[in-house]
Amino acid sequence: MASAAxxxxxxxxxxxxxxxxxxxxxxxxxxxxxxxxxxxxxxxxDVGLGYRGFTVTWADGAKATVYRDVVELAVGGRTQLRxxxxxxxxxxxxxxxxxxLDPELFTxxxxxxxxxxx
Amino acid sequence: MVTVELxxxxxxxxxxxxxxxxxxxxxxxxxxxxxxxxLPxxxxTGGLGYRGFIVRAEDTGMADxxxxxGLPPVVRLGGAFQPEAxxxxxxxxxxxxxxxxxxxxxxxxxxEAESVILQSLDVQGVMTLCSxxxxxxxxxxxxxxxxxxxxxxxxxxxxxxxxxxxxxxPGRASGSMYTSIDCAAVGGGAVRDGWLTTCRADANxxxxxxxxxxxxxHWYRYCANSHxxxxxxxxxxxxxxxxxxxILNPETCNRGGYTVFxxxxxxxxxTVS
Numbered sequence: 001m002a003s004a005a006x007x008x009x010x011x012x013x014x015x016x017x018x019x020x021x022x023x024x025x026x027x028x029x030x031x032x033x034x035x036x037x038x039x040x041x042x043x044x045x046d047v048g049l050g051y052r053g054f055t056v057t058w059a060d061g062a063k064a065t066v067y068r069d070v071v072e073l074a075v076g077g078r079t080q081l082r083x084x085x086x087x088x089x090x091x092x093x094x095x096x097x098x099x100x101l102d103p104e105l106f107t108x109x110x111x112x113x114x115x116x117x118x
Numbered sequence: 119m120v121t122v123e124l125x126x127x128x129x130x131x132x133x134x135x136x137x138x139x140x141x142x143x144x145x146x147x148x149x150x151x152x153x154x155x156x157l158p159x160x161x162x163t164g165g166l167g168y169r170g171f172i173v174r175a176e177d178t179g180m181a182d183x184x185x186x187x188g189l190p191p192v193v194r195l196g197g198a199f200q201p202e203a204x205x206x207x208x209x210x211x212x213x214x215x216x217x218x219x220x221x222x223x224x225x226x227x228x229x230e231a232e233s234v235i236l237q238s239l240d241v242q243g244v245m246t247l248c249s250x251x252x253x254x255x256x257x258x259x260x261x262x263x264x265x266x267x268x269x270x271x272x273x274x275x276x277x278x279x280x281x282x283x284x285x286x287x288p289g290r291a292s293g294s295m296y297t298s299i300d301c302a303a304v305g306g307g308a309v310r311d312g313w314l315t316t317c318r319a320d321a322n323x324x325x326x327x328x329x330x331x332x333x334x335x336h337w338y339r340y341c342a343n344s345h346x347x348x349x350x351x352x353x354x355x356x357x358x359x360x361x362x363x364x365i366l367n368p369e370t371c372n373r374g375g376y377t378v379f380x381x382x383x384x385x386x387x388x389t390v391s
Contacts, residue, residue: 010351010352010353011334012333012334012351013272013273013334013335013336013348013349013350013351013376014272014273014274014287014288014304014334014335014336014337014351015287015299015333015334015335016285017351017352046353046354046356047353047360048350048353048356048358048359048360048372048374049330049336049350049360049373049374049375049376050360050374050375052350052351052353104332105333108333108375111140111143112375115140
């Protein structure tokens, strides 16, 4: 079972990425959502400056990086690619970030998530 | 809606186009960072030929940021006598590329405007490199991009050529980190760390600072083969910009939201943390 987790949004270059703790329920639900995704083939894109995705790190060491419909899950020393065609995991993380980000930053991140290029 | 008019013709109507929502927001960020970019509508910005841009904010949602800044509905930006607005002028000019202009062949008109803007950049003489320059490879970034270091070193580490694994922040090593995100505050922090705006006699890392107004900063470093390199946050160090183009000029490369170019700094063996 997934343990507690922290999420962060990779959007800055100089400053540390904003990060926040997820509730136990949300941690578990996110892990289940990621585990349920089908395998993918496309890697995370090399975006450069600006929004580059969300990261979730669970206390058991598992780590998911989410950008648009691509989810990279690293667990137990193995990295797997997953495909999230509906971008539901990214949307869930974006909505969850609203309570933790400065409102103006949230608006900017939300617009960059919307505009993110494949 | 925010519309832009390229003020260049005498007899014919000037080309006009609408900014996208994203472009309007980027323009507002530029103005927020430097309100002096704007001029009154009646300002003298040149005679025949390129005279800058007339920007109009109309009463729709896209102009909300504009109104929030308390800006007048019609303003001028750029022109022959405003070299400090060159970068924003080029930004506005390039926003025309995706717009449908009411011209049979907009190419020569836009090229004429760009030529005048670039000349004003030369007058400003922003781009200066100090010698002797300390150069590192522009293609081999293995020192930075290994798994043990990638996530723990940022653009400031890379600019300083010092891998601290602390996500270094300007001013922190000197005990006085920046407290706001603008050119003066972040650049001031770097100066307290030991960066200079003048050249050193012995060796120089030539670096430059850009700002995503109010949110973040970013640094580039001059590397071998006349390329500029950088490390966007926790990602890999590289020599290309957001358009996947090799960076020959950090002032004009695609920097995403980091729209404000602050200037150049030099240092060697600067301690950052």
